[in-house]
Amino acid sequence: MTNLDSINTLINFFTKLPGVGYKTAQRYAYYIIETDNAHVRAFSDALVMVKEKVKFCVRCGNFTDTDTCVLCTRRSKDSGIICVVKDPRDVIAIEKSGAFNGTYHVLHGVISPLDRKGPNDINLKTLLVRVREEQTEEVIIATNPDVEGEATANYIASLLKPSGIKITRLAQGLSLGSALEYADEMTLGAAINNRNTI
Amino acid sequence: MTNLDSINTLINFFTKLPGVGYKTAQRYAYYIIETDNAHVRAFSDALVMVKEKVKFCVRCGNFTDTDTCVLCTRRSKDSGIICVVKDPRDVIAIEKSGAFNGTYHVLHGVISPLDRKGPNDINLKTLLVRVREEQTEEVIIATNPDVEGEATANYIASLLKPSGIKITRLAQGLSLGSALEYADEMTLGAAINNRNTI
Numbered sequence: 001m002t003n004l005d006s007i008n009t010l011i012n013f014f015t016k017l018p019g020v021g022y023k024t025a026q027r028y029a030y031y032i033i034e035t036d037n038a039h040v041r042a043f044s045d046a047l048v049m050v051k052e053k054v055k056f057c058v059r060c061g062n063f064t065d066t067d068t069c070v071l072c073t074r075r076s077k078d079s080g081i082i083c084v085v086k087d088p089r090d091v092i093a094i095e096k097s098g099a100f101n102g103t104y105h106v107l108h109g110v111i112s113p114l115d116r117k118g119p120n121d122i123n124l125k126t127l128l129v130r131v132r133e134e135q136t137e138e139v140i141i142a143t144n145p146d147v148e149g150e151a152t153a154n155y156i157a158s159l160l161k162p163s164g165i166k167i168t169r170l171a172q173g174l175s176l177g178s179a180l181e182y183a184d185e186m187t188l189g190a191a192i193n194n195r196n197t198i
Numbered sequence: 199m200t201n202l203d204s205i206n207t208l209i210n211f212f213t214k215l216p217g218v219g220y221k222t223a224q225r226y227a228y229y230i231i232e233t234d235n236a237h238v239r240a241f242s243d244a245l246v247m248v249k250e251k252v253k254f255c256v257r258c259g260n261f262t263d264t265d266t267c268v269l270c271t272r273r274s275k276d277s278g279i280i281c282v283v284k285d286p287r288d289v290i291a292i293e294k295s296g297a298f299n300g301t302y303h304v305l306h307g308v309i310s311p312l313d314r315k316g317p318n319d320i321n322l323k324t325l326l327v328r329v330r331e332e333q334t335e336e337v338i339i340a341t342n343p344d345v346e347g348e349a350t351a352n353y354i355a356s357l358l359k360p361s362g363i364k365i366t367r368l369a370q371g372l373s374l375g376s377a378l379e380y381a382d383e384m385t386l387g388a389a390i391n392n393r394n395t396i
Contacts, residue, residue, distance in 0.1 A: 005263060006244070006247050006248045006250075006251040006252060006263060007248055007252060007261065009244045009247070009248075010244045010245065010247075010248045013240070013241040013244050016229075016233075016237075016241075017225075017226045017229055018225050018226065018229050019222075019225070024217075026287065026290070027215075027216050027217070027287075028215045028216065029248065030285075030286065030287060031214075031215055031216050032245060032248055032249070033248060033249070033252050033261060035214075037249050039214075040245055040246065040248075040249050041246060041249075042211070043211040043214075043245060044242040044243070044245040044246045045242070046204070046207045046208045046211050047208065047230060047238055047241060047242040047245070048238065048239060048242045049204050049207070049208075050204045050205060050207075050208045050227065050230055050231060050238075051230070051231070051235050051238050051239075052204075053204040054204060054205060054231050063205065063231060065203060065204060087228075088228065089224065089225075089228060092224070
């Protein structure tokens with residue numbers, strides 16, 4: 001093998017990206033070598049910049065460039081509905097659906113005993129403060145419909161129950177546009193149990 | 199959508215990498231945000247470093263940190279066989295096979311009228327000089343077995359014919375470990391035409 005230290009170093013950094021193997025990292029590195037200097041320098045700056053600028057929103061915990069994130073600023077007090085999600089990607093996904101107009105609360109993880117993550121390791125305390133201080137009418141717990149997501153949802157629900165506010169969970173059932181015969185049995189079971197009157 | 203300029207800028211740079219869509223770029227960007235500063239800074243430096251350090255080998259045209267690449271230095275005069283490839287990735291692939299012990303010549307592209315790439319747009323002139331000046335016994339033309347690769351191989355062969363040296367092309371046939379029934383008809387046709395006596 002050619003001992004191109006600078007290329008190998010870069011390939012090595014690319015392999016650290018989620019889901020990137022050696023071959024893909026190599027493609028990325030060769031793309032960088034073949035791209036013009038100014039673009040690569042700007043890319044390099046963007047990496048450092050993101051680490052310098054991005055912090056957590058003091059209210060909802062989402063990533064932001066400013067103290068309070070744009071969504072919290074825009075939908076400040078009146079919404080009354082807080083949607084609790086696992087991480088910032090989920091905020092973007094829900095925003096894209098256009099079906100929610102309230103504020104979010106980003107946990108940055110879920111309770112997971114196997115990963116030694118307890119209730120104190122996620123952004124939960126500030127949620128309880130928010131529910132108390134903001135005129136919250138409803139908390140939608142939108143963690144993933146998997147074991148850890150469900151456990152976390154139940155835990156949060158047990159904490160919020162005493163406050164008497166409405167606590168909801170995202171509906172579970174068939175994906176839109178999917179075929180019944182390809183749905184897994186758990187999903188199909190949930191779809192039957194949660195059936196709606198038409 | 200949240201207007202996180204620094205994140206969006208970074209996502210945008212990631213989407214420029216080959217084969218990376220918006221969702222993947224977003225995953226990469228969130229990985230960067232969640233990774234420690236020192237690592238990201240080193241990654242950022244590696245990007246710029248590769249552009250500063252990497253140049254072309256004066257002899258074979260491969261990427262190198264030094265004037266003459268490691269392979270050219272190590273296998274300097276005696277090999278007598280030059281393997282002509284489309285780009286540096288091919289050198290790595292052939293080196294991994296361990297079946298070749300000569301020097302390479304990297305064209306950095308192939309002749310492709312549709313992309314307006316003629317013989318003067320690839321690293322071809324230096325090959326002719328090398329064949330003349332080095333004691334070359336054989337030139338293996340290892341461009342891809344596709345339309346442009348074949349056309350380029352034929353063109354190079356026509357240039358080298360007058361020198362009287364041996365000119366070869368990589369064998370075409372079935373992949374090792376593959377199943378005959380899944381081979382495409384072109385490959386199967388080549389495998390029949392190039393059949394060997396056992």
